[in-house]
Structure formats: structure tokens, C-alpha cells
Amino acid sequence: MTTIDTARLARMFATIATAMSADRDRLCALDGVIGDADHGIAMELGFSAARDAVAALDAGATDPTTLLNTAAKSFLNAVGASSGPLYATAFMRGAAAVKGKTTLDDSDVVSLFQAMAKGIQDRGKAEPGEKTMIDAWAPAAQAAGEAMASGKDLAGSLEAAAQAAKAGAEATKAMIATKGRASRLGERSLGHMDPGAASAVTVIEAMRTALTD
Amino acid sequence: MTTIDTARLARMFATIATAMSADRDRLCALDGVIGDADHGIAMELGFSAARDAVAALDAGATDPTTLLNTAAKSFLNAVGASSGPLYATAFMRGAAAVKGKTTLDDSDVVSLFQAMAKGIQDRGKAEPGEKTMIDAWAPAAQAAGEAMASGKDLAGSLEAAAQAAKAGAEATKAMIATKGRASRLGERSLGHMDPGAASAVTVIEAMRTALTD
Amino acid sequence: MKKFMNSVDTVLIESLDGFVAAHADILLLGDEHKFIRRKTLRPGKVALISGGGSGHEPLHGGFVGHGMLDAACPGQVFTSPTPDQMLAAAQAVDTGAGCLFIVKNYEGDVMNFDMAAEMSEGVQQIVTNDDVAVENSSYTTGRRGVAGTLVVEKIVGAAAEHGLALAPLKALGDRVNTATRSMGVALTSCTVPAAGKPTFDIGDGEMEFGVGIHGEPGRRRDTLKSADDIAEEICAAILGDLGDKAKGPALLFVNGFGGTPLMELYLMYNSARAIFEKHGVAVTRSLVGSYVTSLDMAGCSITLTMLDDETTKFWDAPVHTAALRWGM
Amino acid sequence: MKKFMNSVDTVLIESLDGFVAAHADILLLGDEHKFIRRKTLRPGKVALISGGGSGHEPLHGGFVGHGMLDAACPGQVFTSPTPDQMLAAAQAVDTGAGCLFIVKNYEGDVMNFDMAAEMSEGVQQIVTNDDVAVENSSYTTGRRGVAGTLVVEKIVGAAAEHGLALAPLKALGDRVNTATRSMGVALTSCTVPAAGKPTFDIGDGEMEFGVGIHGEPGRRRDTLKSADDIAEEICAAILGDLGDKAKGPALLFVNGFGGTPLMELYLMYNSARAIFEKHGVAVTRSLVGSYVTSLDMAGCSITLTMLDDETTKFWDAPVHTAALRWGM
Numbered sequence A, B: 001m002t003t004i005d006t007a008r009l010a011r012m013f014a015t016i017a018t019a020m021s022a023d024r025d026r027l028c029a030l031d032g033v034i035g036d037a038d039h040g041i042a043m044e045l046g047f048s049a050a051r052d053a054v055a056a057l058d059a060g061a062t063d064p065t066t067l068l069n070t071a072a073k074s075f076l077n078a079v080g081a082s083s084g085p086l087y088a089t090a091f092m093r094g095a096a097a098v099k100g101k102t103t104l105d106d107s108d109v110v111s112l113f114q115a116m117a118k119g120i121q122d123r124g125k126a127e128p129g130e131k132t133m134i135d136a137w138a139p140a141a142q143a144a145g146e147a148m149a150s151g152k153d154l155a156g157s158l159e160a161a162a163q164a165a166k167a168g169a170e171a172t173k174a175m176i177a178t179k180g181r182a183s184r185l186g187e188r189s190l191g192h193m194d195p196g197a198a199s200a201v202t203v204i205e206a207m208r209t210a211l212t213d
Numbered sequence C, D: 001m002k003k004f005m006n007s008v009d010t011v012l013i014e015s016l017d018g019f020v021a022a023h024a025d026i027l028l029l030g031d032e033h034k035f036i037r038r039k040t041l042r043p044g045k046v047a048l049i050s051g052g053g054s055g056h057e058p059l060h061g062g063f064v065g066h067g068m069l070d071a072a073c074p075g076q077v078f079t080s081p082t083p084d085q086m087l088a089a090a091q092a093v094d095t096g097a098g099c100l101f102i103v104k105n106y107e108g109d110v111m112n113f114d115m116a117a118e119m120s121e122g123v124q125q126i127v128t129n130d131d132v133a134v135e136n137s138s139y140t141t142g143r144r145g146v147a148g149t150l151v152v153e154k155i156v157g158a159a160a161e162h163g164l165a166l167a168p169l170k171a172l173g174d175r176v177n178t179a180t181r182s183m184g185v186a187l188t189s190c191t192v193p194a195a196g197k198p199t200f201d202i203g204d205g206e207m208e209f210g211v212g213i214h215g216e217p218g219r220r221r222d223t224l225k226s227a228d229d230i231a232e233e234i235c236a237a238i239l240g241d242l243g244d245k246a247k248g249p250a251l252l253f254v255n256g257f258g259g260t261p262l263m264e265l266y267l268m269y270n271s272a273r274a275i276f277e278k279h280g281v282a283v284t285r286s287l288v289g290s291y292v293t294s295l296d297m298a299g300c301s302i303t304l305t306m307l308d309d310e311t312t313k314f315w316d317a318p319v320h321t322a323a324l325r326w327g328m
């Protein structure tokens, strides 16, 4: 059983930010096909801002909820694209899910993870199958919960989540977008991976690495 | 000694109009190099309007002055380009020069011709050498007057005018424009014939044909 | 890319600085360029705040002033402003009677304004969605908010000036939005400064029918048609969508996308007006110009708002903003 | 050529029909589209008539109305109107106090207006020539009249409304013209409908410095510079030409050529204002927008008019035209 403290959560944001910088151009290219080509920029900007904001906190004097809310707010105010409110809501809901805790155990992290997915869904009102990041996040949250319920530890649960996200992102290729910018393309969106789903895979993979390695 | 009546003057406008239609594209092309590419259109429009206006008059009941003023007005109102006021003024001055006559003898025609050139010069305030139609009209008017003074008939005088116009137009190639649209080009106008001088040759040649053949 | 600019990163703030300097008699700039606001507020009046991606100038900053908006929040080009901007604007211009956000229906904008609304007290929102180019059908995202947003902002702005409270203002805005339909056509693409090249390729003899104001693709690509044929198709889409409502007095608004000159816009107005009037619409108010643009895109949209006595009165009411001004 | 039009031959009249229909509250169209006039005349007021080639919209038709012109005569695209138009306009709007023609300095326009003036009684003329791009030097034709013409029309229009007689109006107009300097830069060519193709070729990385409003070549072709560098050169030409006069209050007018969006114009305004103020000019009045255009050309001009109390008062005076409106 790992114990995640705020310093570890702060490092998690640094890990995601690094991953986003590396993935930026691919995400912009994906968004260029069915959106407006800025998704990589938005994700890099958002997570860099979140990283900097949480790094500026005094980890010893900050609880996970405050850290996550700080990340949410800085992400939100850095990014005007759709991904801003979606990830900001994710982290705010995650913050609420771990309210009162000073450190997080395995099941707390899975709850946080599931709350994030729920936050994205509540904010964007997308259902699975609409070709959005929800097609990665929803199966990932479900897989993490199931893995934990079946006795897996955090590493195993997040591993299951990452794999489900990957499969979900892959599946968006066969979907016609009915939410987000790509929805105006109708059938023209077929055959292309949703950029938000693609970046979700990167985020989730980075979270797994940062929280379990 | 020929006698020019209003019917003959009306036919003169028809002859010029035909010549202008034939010359239109060349004049537009010349104007395209150092102006705004509409000189052929303007001249065709103006002389077609003048032809139609004078054709509508009752030749028997109209004196040359009225006919020329009618031509001037219809030319003026048909053409928004610089050539409109220039030729309109030419014909109005020509009209004034033959005021009171019912038919024109050789020297009347030469006076009319000289008044036209003077009218163009008064309206446009161009001096010879400024690369305008004046570089054809001024030497043509002078040559016509000198020929007549030296005893030539109308055919000979207009023949001299046409030749002087041609030489004058040719000479504009070596001039830098200081009047008209081309004046903004400075030295860039060098090497190109002035379109208004080129059309003046055509007008004068058509007048010669119509009044002497 | 051929634009008057110094660097991609400073286009927006330099332009905002110039804008507010040129209209310093009526406007102020918020800290960090977060918003543009009226210089003088009217205590007790509901505060109207709009905003959205930049690149649609004069929308929205050009509509801040007496009789229209109290503040506008400019996002980056074609990108929603962020909630901190709306919160800062609300804090600056809410004099106690509440705030009404006017938001164009794009998910980025809607979600960002939603978050700002959730973080505030006493905020209502109007979401405009006048674009009939996107058919409602299966797309749950719904229609885009385009040029009709100006009409909502003008009429609601006048009503707010007149003293209407928050709830009736929201109801009025929704009613105007429901009475409004727009559709656009692009002849060229726009070029986003940060991208440095046209958003889409379009052939010399082509046009994009039903284009959005960010260069989003439209209903279809077609060969370039005559003005009358284009107007015919746009007006048919608007009339078809309005159905029975397309009778009686209306405002006809022909809007340029930034690269189309007035001469062509008035020609389109002439075509569209004839078509609408043939169908029983009485064009009693008109607006022609480039008010809701898409950077340098050549193209235009046609907007029809069905009017009644109340909305006509509010349309006519005095307005003093950088881009719309009459009666004062 | 990508334009909203039905046929080259009818572009102008369809556009004029739309224009007057959209502004039927204040405008009337003369027979055969010879002129646009105010609906309501003020007996005893000197009649102000302007005009010129079309393609510069909203100039001049957009400036007809209370506080500005009484009539405008539209020529074909980039071609002077003919004297019958000016005569018909004068006949329609001269209420007995005489007529003042406001003419941009192009030979076609000057000669056509001259002929109309000679055929009328009681006509005076102001010829505007604010363009410093063409250096005076040996060219007897002199400078072109460009965007500064708007300033002359506004100030003289207000003075006419105020009751000034013909002679002092002409003197005032000449004074405003003398206090005004402009210069423009083109990023793209315009396309004349009848020509169907761009007037000049210009490379992706080039601009034309000192271009005229008909696509005439300017001082020189150059590589595309930053906004600040462009503003620097234009302002230097204006300041250099004004010499000692460039001190004190002034109107700064940044004008778009038709294809340049407001965002860029305000950015240029920001650059130009900083430069002028550094040189001791106090920018007390501002105007930014596409008012004196060159069809669809991307580009802009900067105009500076040195103001005094009287001209400031007339600039501020109420105006109600299609394109400029304030105070009423």
C-alpha cells in the first residue's frame, strides 16, 4: 500500500506537464484534423500552469484538496479551450473526493480518479460514444474501480485504467463526433482519433507513473 | 474646296466611333502599362455616345455648332475618365469656333481642329512634353495651320496633322509623364507610348478620312 | 501571412491597448487585459457581460457602452476567455443588481462561462445559437452562436438601460435569440496569427456554405455562385427554419466577415431583402457592415430577427459604443 | 475573382439600391443612380456635394446626411462621376445658398467637377490633396486626395449645418485640407470587378509603401515590415511634411482599405499614436475603421489632422450618416 502525500501529488503534476510537452505536437496535429489544432498547446499550457502553481505551495502545510483545487484553478485560468473547464472540473471534483485527508491511500487515489472522470462528464455532458475524452476517461475510471474491487493494488488499478483509456481512445476512430468542435463535421470525423481522448491516455499514463513507480 | 455640312460631321463621329472600337484593346493595353487600363473603353464609349447623339439629330435643321455641342455633352456624360472632359471641351471649343456657320469650308475645319487642340490644353493644363494627348494634338494643330497657310487644301492639311500627331505620339515614349495618372510613376513611365496620344492619332486619322475622302 | 503586427504573442494586447486608447472617452481596460468595461456605470442596472474568442472585432469590445454591454472579456484568438476574466469583469461592473452573461454557443465558451457563473452569486446566462447552418438533427452540441449575438446584445442592453431586472432580461434575451436566425458563406479562409497560414484551403472558384465564424467547415463546399443564388439559399434556410414565425416586421442584418468590402455587403443586402419581402417578411430595420468577423475572411452572413413592438423599441433605443452608435 | 455579385455590369447599381434601401430613413436615390442625397434638406444651408469613383465605400455615399454631405455622386469603380451627375445633384439639393463641391485631387475628378462647376452658378470647390506618399517635387499633378477627405467633409459639413456661408466654408475646407496629411501601405492588391484580376502582383513577403486608393503604385516596394516599423515610416513622412505645424492637438485617423480587419487597425493606431505623441502631437480625437477603402485591398492609411478649437468643435458636432454617426 502506497501513501500519496501532497509532495507526491505535486510531482504528479510535474510528470504530467513533462509528458504533455513531449506530446504537444502530436495532439495539435490530431486536433488539426477534426478540430482547431490547439489541443496540444492547451494541454501543455494547462499542466505547466498547474505544475507551477502547486510547486509554489508549501507541501508540508497543504492538504491534497487544497493542492488539487490550486491545480484546477491555475489550469482553468491558463486555458481558454474546452479542455480548461473539463480538466479544472476534474481536479475540483477530485479535490472534493479526498476532502479532509492529509495523505491518500490506494482506494483514495482510485476515488479521486473516478471523481475526475465524473467531473469531466458532468462538465461536458458527453456520453460515451460521442467521440470525446470521455471515451478514454469513463472506461479508465471503471477499469480502475473494478481492478481495485477485485483486489488489485494501486499500480494494478492504474495499469488497468491506462489500458482501458488506450482502448477507448483507439475506439474513437470509429465514432462520429456529436460533442465538441468535431461534431460539426458529421461523418467527416470518422477514421480519426479524438485528440482529447488521445491526451487523456497520456495524462492517465503519467499519473500512473508518478503515483506508482 | 470641300464643303462640310452637319450630315458629314455626323458621319465623322460614326467614323471615329468605328475606329475607336477597332483600336480599343490596343489603347487599353497601352493604358494598362502606365495608367488604369481603361482608355480604350473610355474612348469607345465616348465616341459611340457622340455618334448616337448626333445621329438622332435632324441634320437638316441643325447647325455644326449645335451638332458639336451635342457630341460634347454626350461624350462627357458617357465617360468618367479624364478623356471625357478633355474631348468634351475639345468639341465645345470647336463648336464655338464655327458659331454661326451652317456649313464649313476648308479653313473653318482647320479652325475647328485648332480650337479642339486648344480646348484640350485649356482643360487639362498640360504643356507639350508632359506625355499626354497634347503631345499629339498640339503639333497636329500647328501642322494643320501651317499647311493651310502654305496653300494646302483640307486633305493636305489634315494629312500633315495626322503625320505630326503620329510623330508626337511616338515621341511620348521618351518622355517622363508629369500630368495624368502616369505622372505618379515618375521614371517608370519612360519607354511607353502615352495612350491618350495614341488614341489622338486614331481620332485625327478618322477625322481626316471622314472629312476628306 | 500578411498582417499588421509586431509579434504573434502581442497582437491581442497591442490591439486592445489601441482600442481602449481610441475610445478612452467611454471605455476602460481591466487589469492584465482581462476585460474592457464602461467608464461610467449606472448603479442599480443589471450588468451585462459578454465575451468570447478574439478575432471577431468589433464583437464584443466594440459593443461595450451605454445601451449595450457593461463589460466584454476577450479570449485569445478564437479561444474562450477564462473564468477569472468573467469574475474580474463581474466584480468591476456589478453594482448590485446582478449580472447577465451573454455567451455564444461554443462548448469552450459555454463551459468557461458556466464555471464563472457557478463561482459567482446572482448570475444568469443567455446562450445564443442563431446559426441555422448546423442543422439540429443528432448533434447534441446544437447550433453555434454567430452574428445574431449582436442583436441580442443590443436589445437586451437597451432593456437593461431601461431598468429591467435580471429575470425579465434573461427572458427577453432568450426570446430575441429564438426569433433570430443566421447563416454565413465564406469565399476565403481566415488566417489565425498563431497558425500563420490559412485555416482551410479553398479553390479560386469555390465557396464554403454555412461556414462558422472560426473557419469551421459548413454545410458543404460548392462552386462560387451568383450573389442572388447565394442569398436565395441562405434566406431559404432561414425562412425554412423560422417556419410560421417568418411573417411581419424584421431586422435584416448583413454582416461581413472582415475581408469583404461594404459594396458587396450592400449588394447582398439588396438580394436578401427582395427575397425576404417576397416571403411576407417586412424589413423594418437594417444593419449592414462587418460587425461579427472572422479575422480577414472574405465572406458574409445574413441574419434575420423577427421583431415586435418591444424589441423594435429597444433596437431603436440610444446606444453609444465604439462600433454601434445612435441616438446619442 | 471572388466577389459577391451577379454581373460586372450591375454591381454598382445593385449595391447602391441596397445601400439606399438600408438607409431609407435618411437617404434618397437620384434618377438613374446619378446621386445619393439627404431625404430632408435644410433651406438656406449651403449644399455640400462630393463624389468620385466607386469602390471606396463608405466614402462618399456613407457620408451623406445631417452634419455632413447633402449629396454624393458615385462614378463607376475608380472612375470619376460625370458632370451631369453633379448638375443633377446640385439641382436637387441646392436650396439657394450655393453649392460646395468637395473633390479628391485626381485629374479625372477635378476636370469633371470643374466642368460641372462651370456649367452652374454659385459653385465653389475644395480639392483635397492630403497624400504625402507622392512627393510634390516636379509632378505638377500634385498630391492625391485620400482618406483625409473624410475629415474635410465632416468638419465642413458641420460648419455648413451651423450656418456658414459659401466663401467661409470653402476657406475652412482649404484650411482643414492644409492641416491634414495621409499615407497608406498595401499588403495585397485590390481587384476591380471589370478587370476580374488583381490590379498589381505582390509577393507573399512584400508590401507597397505609399500606395494610392486605386491600387496606384506607391513610393516603393519593400519587404513586409513589422507594424511598428510601418507606422514609424508613415508617421515620419507625415511629421516631416507638416514640419512646425506638427505640434498640439490632432485627430488621428487609422483607415482600413477594405480587406484589413479592425484588430489590425487598432494595433496600427496603437503604434502610430505612440509615435505621434512622442513628437509632441496630442491625439485628442480618434477614428479607426475602414472608411476610405480600395475595394478588397488589405492595407491601411494613417491620417493626421492638426486641430484647433473651431475644427475640434465641428468634428464633435452631431452627424447622422450611414457610416459616421454621433450626437444624434
Ligand SMILES: Nc1ncnc2c1ncn2[C@@H]1O[C@H](COP(=O)(O)OP(=O)(O)O)[C@@H](O)[C@H]1O
Pocket (backbone or CB within 6 Å): A031, A035, A036, A037, A038, A039, A040, A042, A043, A080, A081, A082, A083, A084, A086, A120, A123, A124, A125, A126, A131, A132, A133, A134, A179, A180, A181, A194, A195, A196, A197, C107, C108
Ligand atoms: N462536451 C465535451 N465533453 C467532453 N470532452 C469534450 C467536450 N467537448 C470537447 N471535448 C474534448 O475536448 C477536446 C478538444 O480540446 P481543445 O482542443 O483543448 O478545446 P477546443 O475544442 O476548445 O479547442 C476534444 O477532442 C474532446 O475530447
Ligand SMILES: Nc1ncnc2c1ncn2[C@@H]1O[C@H](COP(=O)(O)OP(=O)(O)O)[C@@H](O)[C@H]1O
Pocket (backbone or CB within 6 Å): B031, B035, B036, B038, B039, B040, B042, B043, B080, B081, B082, B083, B084, B086, B120, B123, B124, B125, B126, B131, B132, B133, B134, B179, B180, B181, B194, B195, B196, B197, D107, D108
Ligand atoms: N491634364 C491632362 N491634359 C491632357 N491630357 C491628359 C491629362 N491627363 C490625362 N490626359 C490624357 O488622358 C489619357 C488617359 O485617359 P483615360 O485613360 O481615358 O483617363 P483616366 O486616366 O482618367 O483613366 C492619358 O494617356 C493622357 O493622354
Ligand SMILES: [Mg+2]
Pocket (backbone or CB within 6 Å): A031, A035, A036, A037, A038, A039, A081
Ligand atoms: Mg482545439
Ligand SMILES: [Mg+2]
Pocket (backbone or CB within 6 Å): A036, A038, A081, A082, C078, C079, C108
Ligand atoms: Mg480551441
Ligand SMILES: [Mg+2]
Pocket (backbone or CB within 6 Å): B031, B035, B036, B037, B038, B039, B081
Ligand atoms: Mg485610364
Ligand SMILES: [Mg+2]
Pocket (backbone or CB within 6 Å): B036, B038, B081, B082, D078, D079, D108
Ligand atoms: Mg480611368
